[in-house]
Amino acid sequence: MTDSLDHDAAELATLTEAGERGLAALPSRTDRTPAEQEQADRIHADARQARRAFLARHTETIYGLLTEGMTRPVRLPELVHAAADRFPGLVPTREQMAAERAEVQAHKEGREIDQGLFCGAVLRSPTAGRHLVETMLRPTPRALDLIDAFRADGRAELDTVLVTRRGTTAHVEFRNVARLNAEDERLIADLDTAVDLVLLDDAVAVGVLRGGTVDHPKYRGRRVFSAGIDLTDLRDGRIPFVEFLLGRELGYLNKILRGLLTDPAPGAGAQRFTSKPWIGAVDTFAIGGGMQLLLVLDHVIAAEDSFVSLPAAEEGIVPGLGNLRLTRHTGARLARQVLLGGRRIAAADPEARFVCDEIVAPEGVDEAVDRAAEALSAPAVAANRHMLAVAEEPLDLFRDYLAEFAVAQAERAYAPDVLEKVERRWRERERRRAAERSAS
Structure with missing residues (x-):
């Protein structure tokens, strides 16, 4: 050369x-x-x-x-x-x-x-x-096409995600019902659009992420947060590297953490990015990519009969940015047990407090979400969460x-x-x- x-x-x-x-x-x-x-x-x-x-x-x-x-x-x-x-x-x-x-x-x-x-x-x-x-970190073209209708109606129904605005809270519900809300190419694209809509709508103060009810025989009629990457699609060659494995990290996950770039002009990050607090409501389980998602949220509520896990050792692939983010939540020892040994953390375990902010009875999740949304809608929250992201995960560390x-x-x-x-x-x-x- x-x-x-x-x-x-x-x-x-x-x-x-x-x-x-x-x-x-x-x-x-x-x-x-x-x-x-x-x-x-x-x-x-x-x-x-x-x-x-x-x-x-x-x-x-x-x-x-x-x-x-x-x-x-x-x-x-x-x-x-x-x-x-x-x-x-x-x-x-x-x-x-x-x-x-x-x-x-x-x-x-x-x-x-x-x-x-x-x-x-x-x-x-x-x-x-x-x-x-x-x-x-810019809005996707699809979100820009849908934002006016969402602002007017407070509702966007995508293939695998439903977004509804109730008051000043936007609820993003995963609806990949036949696959336990597992991550496939459609869900990744829909979540990127859904997160953009929440961040672009000035009427929204707080975003909520939750899994909808599923059709799987074992869990039919129950809410499931996420089964992680769809391993059937991985086997069948339908998990694209650029759009999925790398795109999800650069797309909606990073937008939740860092905010949406709405002003490309030079300036301080708080002036250029639109950032809002996010709540996660975990029903049944958050596995793999589902648990990774929890690590960028501001408040996590888990039903007491749920669990979280990052089965990286079993799957054999790298669990996104879990290796970067989990340690600052759990400490090094527990992070290694989860990432290298496949340890599952039940909501009833004391260690669940490192990942979840509230553990509630399954029938109490809705009420807990409403309380958290009200608390996080305070005007100073967005500015402070932006500064937390700057301190905990600077852009160059992420890069x-x-x-x-x-x-x-x-x-x-x-x-x-x-x-x-x-x-x-x-x-x-x-x-x-x-x-x-x-x-x-």
């Missing part, structure tokens, strides 16, 4: 094109012999080494070109596509990603790892990374963590142990379904 962007881009394109020809000469991943798969792995490794070297020299210049000198906000999915168009071989093309999307996770080439390398490099740059973080997370999570999503676990769960589920059909 040299200091010439054009020269190095041409070299990268030549090398990766040769690698693609080598991959095309091999059978599809499912039909490869072990020796052929080793050959494919070497091709990917050589290309990734070249990409890392290219990004180490040119990331900020690349980002500047793709964003017109950081004068144009380009959201993460569009940024990745633009990089593929402008610098062949740097990240997968739209066509390559469409082909990947058609396969189950274990049958993919793992091209999202290359997206992770690019995103990690951008986030690692103090200038480019900060610009990208702030771009992703540095996310730069490492982008690479680690992309690699873990294709790690052999993860692929084996999701395939094993899928086979067990299919066997149960077959047995149920036979019994009926």
Whole structure:
């Protein structure tokens, strides 16, 4: 590599094109012999080494070109596509990603790892990374299309989320009812829109997050906060890295914590961001991403028969920003027990007080939510929660963590142990379904 962007881009394109020809000469991943798969792995490794070297020299210049000198906000999915168009071989093309999307996770080439390398490099740059973080804190186009109707009606019904305004409180209810309110691509997109609507509506002082009633036979008719990432979708290859695994961290989770960027002009954060307090109401359980969500909320109410967990060790992937945020809630020892050992915390356990502010009887959750919303609607709350976020999780700390997370999570999503676990769960589920059909 040299200091010439054009020269190095041409070299990268030549090398990766040769690698693609080598991959095309091999059978599809499912039909490869072990020796052929080793050959494919070497091709990917050589290309990734070249990409890392290219990004180490040119990331900020690349980002500047793709964003017109950081004068144009380009959201993460569009940024990745633009990089593929402008610098062949740097990240997968739209066509390559469409082909990947058609396969189950274990049958993919793992091209999202290359997206992770690019995103990690951008986030690692103090200038480019900060610009990208702030771009992703802007309202989504979908929310801007819906906000006038929401302001008028106080109601927005999305595919998997219902948002209703009651007085000065906005209630965001998860409605992925067939999947125990598990996180899938639809729910992530809907939550990003829902959080934007709450933050954009001046009539709203406080936001509330709660799971709706579900259809699962074991819990039918009960409210469930969240079952975390949809492992069936992960197995089937329907958990996209950019839009889901990275997008949720840069999107609605960060907006809840940091606020919505409503004024792009330079100035103090409190002048540029619209921030509001958030309440979480946990019924039954908050698993994985559901528990991660609790860590950015201002007040958490849990039914006394509920529990929380971050089953990272079992799933094999990184639990978002749980590793960054849990320690400041629980302390290092308990955080390691949860993250590394899979410890589940029941609401009845004394340790639940580190994650939840109130433990109430299931029939008392509604009343507790109303009390908390009234208390958090005081005028000074928004300013003080903004300063807490500045003190506890400065933007550059968030950015540095996310730069490492982008690479680690992309690699873990294709790690052999993860692929084996999701395939094993899928086979067990299919066997149960077959047995149920036979019994009926």
